[in-house]
Amino acid sequence: MKQPPTSHDPHFLNWPRRPDDDLNRFNNCFSYACGNTKTIHEFKDRDHPAIRQPDVGDNIGMPIKIHSLAHGFNANVVCKLAELMGMTRVHVEPYDRLPEPPAGQRLVFMWFLHGSSESKSMYHWGKIDPVDPERPHAPRVCTGKMADDPPTMKDGNGHVIIDPRYANFRVNQQGPFFFFIPEEGLDLSMHPDWVEPIKQAYDHQKKLALGKPVPELGEAFSTIATLIKPGTDPKLESLVKATVAKNTATATLG
Numbered sequence: 163m164k165q166p167p168t169s170h171d172p173h174f175l176n177w178p179r180r181p182d183d184d185l186n187r188f189n190n191c192f193s194y195a196c197g198n199t200k201t202i203h204e205f206k207d208r209d210h211p212a213i214r215q216p217d218v219g220d221n222i223g224m225p226i227k228i229h230s231l232a233h234g235f236n237a238n239v240v241c242k243l244a245e246l247m248g249m250t251r252v253h254v255e256p257y258d259r260l261p262e263p264p265a266g267q268r269l270v271f272m273w274f275l276h277g278s279s280e281s282k283s284m285y286h287w288g289k290i291d292p293v294d295p296e297r298p299h300a301p302r303v304c305t306g307k308m309a310d311d312p313p314t315m316k317d318g319n320g321h322v323i324i325d326p327r328y329a330n331f332r333v334n335q336q337g338p339f340f341f342f343i344p345e346e347g348l349d350l351s352m353h354p355d356w357v358e359p360i361k362q363a364y365d366h367q368k369k370l371a372l373g374k375p376v377p378e379l380g381e382a383f384s385t386i387a388t389l390i391k392p393g394t395d396p397k398l399e400s401l402v403k404a405t406v407a408k409n410t411a412t413a414t415l416g
Contacts, residue, residue, distance in 0.1 A: 166322050169303040169315045171291045179312045186310050190215035194307045195270045195287040196249075198347035212364035213357060215309075216350035218285070219243040223353040223389060225360060232398040237274035237336045240285050244272070247348065249341040260290065260325060261340065268292075268345045271304075271326045271338035288326060288338075304329070359385040380409030 169175065177194075178185050188205035189197070193216045201216060208214050212227070218240055219226045226235070226243055233239050245251055252261050252269075263269045270289045277283040288306030304323040307313040315322050317329035326338040352360065362382035369376045383405045390399055 167301045167303050167324065168322075169291050169305050170294045171303075171305060174291075174305045174313050174315070177307075177313050181310055181312060183312075186307070186312055188214055189307070190309055191287040191306050192216055192218065192285075193350055194305075194313060195289040196343055196348055197350045198344075201347065201350040207351075207357075210361045210364070212361050213352050216352070219247065220352040220356070221348070221350050222247055223356055225352065225356055227360060228363075228386060228402075229395075229398065232395070232401045235280050235283055237272075237285075237339065240272060240274060241339050244339075244341060249343050249348075252340040252342055254327075254340050256327065261342075263342050263345075266345050267342040268347075269340065270343055271340045273326070273329070273331060273335050273337040274339075275332045276334045276336070277332075286331060288323070288329075290326075355389055356386075359383075359389070375409045377410055380406050383409070 180186070184205065185202065188208055189202055193201050197216060205214075208216075213220075217226050219229055222243075224243060224246065226239065229243065230239060241251065249270075250267075254261060261269060268289060270287060273286045273288075275284050275286055286306060286308065288304050290304050291302040293302065294300055301324050303315045304326050305313050305315045306323075317323050318331040321329070323329045329338070359382045363379060363386070366376050366379040366382060369379065383402050387399070387402045387406060390402065392399070
């Protein structure tokens with residue numbers, strides 16, 4: 163019986179397989195597929211759940227955690243931020259050959275996995291093996307990792323992924339959407355100006371469930387307001403200002 167193809171990517175083969183290993187806990191599909199060595203291994207400053215695993219837009223001061231509050235969390239938003247980060251979008255027809263990246267580039271892709279609500283939706287990134295110099299015409303395997311899990315070369319049905327267009331994770335998934343990025347990957351570290359306000363917003367947003375204004379959240383969003391370049395995103399600017407007003411009013415009312 164013919165053996166199924168396996169990945170020969172050193173990055174995949176050398177990645178620790180214990181779910182509790184720090185490389186798994188502090189990295190996700192995005193950093194695995196798109197991050198450079200610095201992003202993947204220097205995670206000591208990602209000691210807070212809001213920044214523990216890199217997210218789209220973090221490194222350009224447009225973290226999707228905030229951006230999506232105004233624009234929603236969907237495939238178009240993820241793709242837009244990916245392009246703003248310097249990824250090159252590649253259009254691939256359903257029956258085209260998978261594109262070969264230019265010298266010094268790698269091919270990565272993103273599926274958008276719809277859930278029963280926006281909060282249960284997620285993206286999933288993967289990458290294709292480099293050409294095996296010993297078997298240049300052999301099928302190339304795609305690999306990725308889910309959340310804290312170790313990397314895998316299989317989709318949600320347990321099938322080895324040769325072509326990401328035929329991988330299946332959820333019934334109503336979108337994509338894959340293809341991008342070229344530098345072969346060495348991207349530095350996905352959150353822009354330093356955003357680290358503290360993101361952490362504060364994360365810590366205090368749960369208090370909104372009490373139905374009362376949260377002054378600490380207002381303070382976090384006041385800082386965020388100063389980080390958004392005026393006129394670049396009126397919808398987000400309006401939402402941030404409204405959040406500040408709503409959550410700082412009570413501080414003066416007592």
